[in-house]
Amino acid sequence: MSSVNPTYHHTPDRLKTELEWIERAKGDPRHFAPLYEKYHEQIFRYIYQRMDDPELADDVTSQVFFKAIKNIQRFEFRGVPFGSWLYRIAKSELNQAFRDRKAKRTINIDMQHVAVFMEVFEQEENQINLKKLKTALVALGEEDVQLIEMRFFEDRPYKEIAEIIGITENNAKVKTFRALEKLKKIFFKK
């Protein structure tokens, strides 16, 4: 999936380099530049995936980095990549944007994902079933939608999902499975 940055999980060397950038950024915001360069695209894609306006997505992305720089002093490396910290800011900023009614919560689906769901649900790929899937996604709880989005629409590994949400990998698997079951239940509900 193009929205997933393949460098989210790093080799020890790259992680070390990144930690050096973070330490320098703590001393001077201008040294945040390589981190911005590195994570800008994936944060923008994460936000735009959940919004319908690229300009608003651009603005929210800027807010995320603004807040990251302002709060970089608080960041402590505890084995979780810097990217997951940014995702958590992004998630928070998105929610703020939705609350302020500045942006509309959007779920973007490719037809290939629809095909996967229809296969899982053992249903024919047609207009009626697409409508049912859309209705089910609208009715699903936000947390479940996020899990479905990250796992099935963005193809993120469970480890990354767990780090973004702040739960264990195993817990992410269980929660995602339950979210899928809920979606299925709503889909087949008359």
Added chain:
Amino acid sequence: MENRKIVINRAKVSSAEIEKRRNFNRVLEAVNAAPSPIPTTDFWKSIGFWGQTGLASIAAIALLKLNGVNENQNLAYDENITLSKSISIEELPQDTPCIQPKISGVDLPFETFNLIGNNGHQITLSDGSSILIPAGALEIGQEDNFTLRARTFPDKSSAFIAGIPMDHDGGAFESGGMIELRAERNGEIIAIRSENPIQVALSLTKPSDGFQFYQLNDLSGEWQSYPATFTDRSNDKNISENANNEAAQKLLSTNKQIQSEIQSIQQEISQNPLPKKEAYQLPIDKDRIFKIEYDAYEFPELAALGKNVEFEALPNQPQYNAMFEQSWSYFDLKEQGGSFSVVFGDNQKKMTLKVRPVLKGEALVAALSAYTTAKQEVEQKHRRWQEKQKELELAHAANEERIATLKATQKNHNIMLDIRTDAQKEQDAYLQNLKLQHSKSIINQQRSANFQTSNWGVFNVDRPIAYPTPFDAQTIYALKHAVPGEKIKEVYVFDLEKDVRYAFGSGSRGIADVGVFNNESVLLVLLESGDIAYKQLSGIKDISNNPSLQLTPVKAHAFDIQLLQSLLHEGRVVA
């Protein structure tokens, strides 16, 4: 309360586009402009802050004296926010991801039919197309009301305005007729039972020769072949209302023909009998053969047979034995009409014996060989005829059996008809009438494509026409700058001679691929602003290598289907 919006197959944003948005300095300026600690007035939370106005105000904001601590400095906040939601189905059932009107606010209207019940409906559209919804075809209750929407696309204008994708197999579609069908109840699409599909007779705008029938995959936006029959290609108009009866009649007629063929074979056999030994002067009963002397000059026909000629007494002559038990003083060979007889006599009496000449010796061997060959030939013919006759007799018997079955089915049906209640009889008559109206509608149409479906959607009689060669870079440059101050989003070339539209910038072909054939055409451009511009071309010379290319601009609100139709010389009247 927030609603969620579901978007299918949104255009992908490229990494290059995202990179254009990358601006670290902008963020850094905001960070520098913001006082530390960050104030409680969450000015940066405002999305507008990151717009032009907000950025222009950074310097001014820096001057503001603000106090307090940012409540959001703990970045693990807001984890448990759950958006309130309501189920919002914004799109009407007829809206599909791949069918979006090209001009904002301009769409081709549907003909709408508010129908009640699931007991069968027949609808005739304004262009003569007919839709037959059989009883029980829809997954709704017997008394439920529902809305059927249908629209036909008789020309290029209507297909363009509605936003129907018209590319297939690397070419652009020339349409011979197109229809879109949708049905809903309470905002939900109604399913059609696959075992009981609806039947449609789509009125065609041109002869169907060379055209194929397609259905649009609403989800992928691609056209797929779909089965249909065309009334202008065969006897599809002759729709039998009684299949059993028609089949039985056909079988009876076939059997009559079979009977006639059998008779012909029998006649052939009778006219080609096996050769007789007598014709070859071959002996049949050696005990009845005897030799007599005759004058070869008196019987030249016997002389022609050679010297080795004897005579055989014809069978069933009781006097034969008596004649040979006594002595005769004379005998006399006689010939009359090709038949021979021998008269034996003495002074007291005479007796006559019918005979025929037979061969012997080498002549007999040659005659026997000729006879055997001739016999085998005829026998072979007989065998062939008899085999054919047997086949025909079996086919005849099988048809008889089928006719008997059909008659029995009909009889059962009649019995069932007789035991129907009055309500059932009324319903059956109603359905029969619907079918009849549908059939009449097909017959009344000059030509139509007839199909059945258990899916709503868009169905099309079409053939792909190849795209023209792209212009050179200079012409494309002139086209891109033909509307000063405006950016071109999509380009459409309506070829009035090939009766097709070519699309650039919306599908697989970009603006750089624009080209026209040397035909009368209309170049229509959709601008980023939402407005439209066009140019009527009498041929390729009007655009190719024309550095001063100018297009006529039209504001979106002033554009409608009538304007497009007048440009394309099409005359549809839209309600």
